[in-house]
Amino acid sequence: MPDWENPDETRRHEKYERLIARAKLAPEMTTAVAHPCDESSLRGAVEAAETGLMRPVLVGPVQKIRAVATAHSIDISPFELIDASHSDASAAKAVEIIRAGGAELLMKGSLHTDELMRAVTSSATGLRTARRISHVFVMDVPHHAETLFITDAAINIAPDLDAKRDIIQNAIDLFTAIGLGTPRVAILSAVETVTSKIPSTIEAAALCKMAERGQITGGILDGPLAFDNAIDPEAARIKGIKSEVAGRAQILVVPNLESGNMLAKNLTFLARADAAGLVLGARVPIILTSRADSVRARLASCAVAVLFAEARRNNAPIQGG
Template sequence: MSDLNRIEEEAGRHEKYERLIAKAKQVPQMRTVVAHPCDETSLRGAVEAAEVGLMRPILVGPGEKVRVVAKSHDLDISAFELVDVPHSDAAAARAVEIIREGGADLLMKGSLHTDELMRAVTSSTTGLRTARRISHVFVMDVPNHAETLFITDAAINIAPDLDAKRDIIQNAIDLFTQIGLGTPRVAILSAVETVTSKIPSTIDAAALCKMAERGQITGGVLDGPLAFDNAIDPEAARIKGIQSPVAGHAEILVVPNLEAGNMLAKNLTFLARADAAGIVLGARVPIILTSRADSVRARLASCAVAVLLADARRRTAPIQGG
């Protein structure tokens, strides 16, 4: 397929994603429920992930509609289980139900709205909630930038308070460590790098750093508030006189709110030609959240990250007591 050929041609330019995808291929294929794959992009994403060995899709949606999309775009879905439901709401509910029944390891968003899927996921009675706050992470592969950048939360939590930010950070740290990237350097972003009552996000940043010192956030090295430039550029940090293991070398960027995160991720995507894989954390299983604008590489990277996380959880579950 031409799109898959392009992945190979551009492997050198996006080697960070290629390493994640290659690592995920070594893991047994994950059973993945795809909720309402009723357009070319979402159905093709599932087919391509299956073709490269990342998942075994279970397609949940209006059966005839899914088959029409597959036929019109030459996508072979004959090997996949297809669960027929009447509409997108039913697809979200049935997909979550399959997860709750133990029938799949991952959940993947199809062509339904994110809000629609997340309503089923966050239902207090039939959803996939855990004690942890649900949050989103963009895993960014930015050309000419050495680090894989995690940006959180730019899709789920609109204006998180301090407690929500604690969970958002812990979710991202756990993802980073469990997919084998080591101990992350976490920058808590604001407009400035000094604490001031005029900018509440700087106070949150200072409090979160103190929470990490006291063991309320674990597994990463935190610093903040940091402005974006001195979080990712060593020279900017040097000019400002900021000395910390994080400044200039951040790997997880914690934004003050959804608006800031969304703008940052899209700036990197459209101006720096970055790819943005997306995953939702804090539920019983990782949730693959892709966009119609995503490249094939970004869709596969989203799947790869989810596969690696689910595999890590499966391998460590007996140690943690189930």
């Protein structure tokens, strides 16, 4: 029995299972998969199709994709293949398909993230919108009651205040669109007091004021908060922090990519958390998967993308969950 179908494992990761089950109810979405030229990326796309989450269009060197499928006994006969000579060409072609209305989601294959994002962010032929593009980890942490969103730990290296506004808004929009309600958003720093010695505390305070003035909408913000008093009620009580967010945060906004990347990987490797990943702020959701991802994390990434795209298509949050 595959690990992700094991009943004990299902209970341990029931948050992801609920997302996947709800995404199966949405109409099957065509997904341009850019350069699925290794076993992990090709199998991930095929498993998502077999689960009923999407209909992949495989974009890349056709002979190489077929060779990978043959070598690893992956049946790709039901799926459309579109030839592209190399990874950059695969990314460009996948983006072109989406711009032409041929797909509703974009999925990263075995190419580097920066290759895919170059095609996405091209001013002339990409998928940019007025919103800053950012990444959200949707994390299923064992023994933690709620799904945790961590942003941005993959795209924006050292975001300024305006970029952080978009990063937060992207995460809030995703949280509400997939039916999780109104999120409690913690803007993280090393301490919970505002001090000129730590610039991220000043930005956290400014972002909270921006939310008060309607520049960020749809969530409840607080910050600066240290990680412990953002997620642990007892830590918040001991520090005397009284807010709707402290100790109960659902979205964790990190100061920069380095801190976010370390936080996400600490949870993954020390707490055995799964980390689904999605890029937001483009014309369509972009599914980012890693070769180290479990099957469940890959499926959860696809499920979250499907739910978000369906909610945007209907212009209303999906209820439930």
